[in-house]
Amino acid sequence: MRTTPALWREARRWRAAGRTARLWWRDDDASAPSAALDRLLKAAQQTRIPLTLAVVPSGDMPGLAARLRHVSGVCVVQHGVDHQNRRTGDAAGEFPGDWTQAQLQSALLQGWGRLQRLPNILAVFTPPWNDVHPRLEAALRSLGYDGWSAHGGLGDQGGGADLARADVHLDLLRWRGGARFRGRARLLDSLAAEMRRRREAGLWDAPIGLLTHHLVHDEAAWRFLGAFQHWSLGQRELTWFGLPEVIGEACEADDQLRSAGVTRSKK
């Protein structure tokens, strides 16, 4: 794959510093088995890059559980409660601005409960449309979630914090006027910019999240995803991590977590 001048220059700086950028991969909106999901899982299997599936807890959960049961290298996180927009106005979100923390918690728990059949589930929440309600973090914290994931932040990578945050930064798609591939140069230049941001802040280890949406990829998006991931595996300045390593949690919920809701004792 052809790189861009900006990425080439930035990668050279990282190499000179002996640093490696930490990438992770989140795919949104799975809620049932599908041909597109099969293609996504195949892509992950071919590269062995760890995949985090952000699953909407409404849909064919038993079917999805069966599809994922014998798949390795994939973990599941909660993507919203039902992916319905309850906002008026421009910015979409599941939770109206005037909802209390108790209302958020009740909705979060209902969604969490519907995910319990799925294998390799992590107590991590990722809000649809990356919408961060003012009371979301407190609600997640008080329910005992291990982490959350939205867009654009340098995040908190665990290390003692009780609610780790690992965001996504590189969107494979552009959305205005219909979902389609963002473009090779735009995406690689975004990667260079994210690397530069971390280098300049001295936060070399802050993860860089790639965001995909398997249900709406066009062919160009699929082709780039495969080419980029294969190429990245040969780059010394880039390494892929699974979300559990990024946020420092095991990629398995324990029995207590499964049966008793989210709240559990900390390891």
Ligand SMILES: [Zn+2]
């Ligand atoms: Zn979504």
